[in-house]
Amino acid sequence: MGLVIAIDGPAASGKGTLAKRVAKAFGFAHLDTGALYRAVGISVLRAGGDPADAAAAARAARDLHPEDGILADPDLRTDEAAQAASKVAAVPEVRAALLDFQRRFAERPPGGAPGSVLDGRDIGTVVCPSADAKLFVTASVEVRAERRLKELRERGIPAIPSDVLEDMKARDARDSQRTVAPLRPAADAFVLDTSALSADQAFDAAIDHIGSKTGLGPRA
Ligand SMILES: Nc1ncnc2c1ncn2[C@@H]1O[C@H](COP(=O)(O)OP(=O)(O)O)[C@@H](O)[C@H]1O
Numbered sequence: 152m153g154l155v156i157a158i159d160g161p162a163a164s165g166k167g168t169l170a171k172r173v174a175k176a177f178g179f180a181h182l183d184t185g186a187l188y189r190a191v192g193i194s195v196l197r198a199g200g201d202p203a204d205a206a207a208a209a210r211a212a213r214d215l216h217p218e219d220g221i222l223a224d225p226d227l228r229t230d231e232a233a234q235a236a237s238k239v240a241a242v243p244e245v246r247a248a249l250l251d252f253q254r255r256f257a258e259r260p261p262g263g264a265p266g267s268v269l270d271g272r273d274i275g276t277v278v279c280p281s282a283d284a285k286l287f288v289t290a291s292v293e294v295r296a297e298r299r300l301k302e303l304r305e306r307g308i309p310a311i312p313s314d315v316l317e318d319m320k321a322r323d324a325r326d327s328q329r330t331v332a333p334l335r336p337a338a339d340a341f342v343l344d345t346s347a348l349s350a351d352q353a354f355d356a357a358i359d360h361i362g363s364k365t366g367l368g369p370r371a
C-alpha cells in the first residue's frame with residue numbers, strides 16, 4: 152500500500168484543484184471520487200430513471216465500469232449531474248458498490264505510482280480512515296457558489312447566480328444530513344478554509360501539512 156492523502160470538503164471548495172496539484176507534486180495517482188457518483192447519477196438519468204429511486208441508483212452503481220472512460224465524460228460537470236450525484240450518494244447500496252474501486256485505487260495506485268490522492272466527501276472518514284494525511288477543504292457557501300459560477304461560465308455552460316447558490320445549499324444540506332457517510336471532517340483532519348486564500352496559498356498550506364505528517368517534500 153502506497154501513501155494515501157485524503158482530501159474532503161463541500162462543493163467547489165477547491166478540493167479537486169488541490170488534489171490534482173498535490174498528486175502532481177508527489178508523483179501520486181489522483182482519483183476524483185465525486186466523478187464516480189456523478190457517473191452513477193448520469194447513468195440513471197440517461198436510462199430515464201429518477202436518481203432518488205434507490206433501486207435504480209443501486210443498479211446503476213453495480214453496473215458502473217469506471218475504467219471504461221465514463222469519468223472523462225463532459226456531461227459529468229453539469230449542475231444536473233451534481234444534483235443527481237448527491238441524490239444517488241445518499242443510497243447505502245450505491246456507496247457500498249463504489250467502495251471497493253476506491254479502496255483498490257488507494258491500495259494499488261494505477262501506473263505503479265508510489266501513492267495516491269483521493270478527493271471527495273468521506274475519504275478520511277470512511278474510504279481511507281488510516282490515510283497518511285487528511286485535509287478538509289472548505290470555504291463560505293457564497294465564495295463557493297461564485298467559484299462554481301465562474302467555472303461553469305468558462306466551460307460555456309449557462310448558469311444563473313441565484314440558482315447556483317440555491318443548488319449548492321441544497322447539495323450541502325443533503326450531503327451533511329444523510330445518515331450514511333455524511334460530509335464532516337475526520338477527527339484527525341487538517342481543516343483548510345480557502346475563503347480568503349488563492350489556489351497557490353491553499354496549495355502551500357496543504358504541502359506544509361502533508362510534509363509535517365509524512366515527511367514528504369514536493370518533487371523538484
Ligand atoms: N483557492 C481558490 N481560490 C479561488 N478559486 C479557486 C480556489 N481553488 C479552486 N478554485 C476554483 O474554484 C472552482 C472549483 O474548484 P474545484 O477544485 O473544482 O472544487 P471542488 O473539487 O471542491 O468542487 C474551480 O474553477 C477552481 O479553479
Ligand SMILES: Nc1ccn([C@@H]2O[C@H](COP(=O)(O)OP(=O)(O)O)[C@@H](O)[C@H]2O)c(=O)n1
Nearest residue numbers: 162163184185186188236237240271272273
Ligand atoms: N466521496 C464522495 C464524493 C462525492 N459524493 C457525492 O457526489 C456529489 C458530487 O461530488 P463532486 O465532488 O463531484 O462535487 P463538487 O464538489 O465538485 O461540486 C456530492 O454532492 C456528494 O453527494 C459523495 O457522496 N462522496
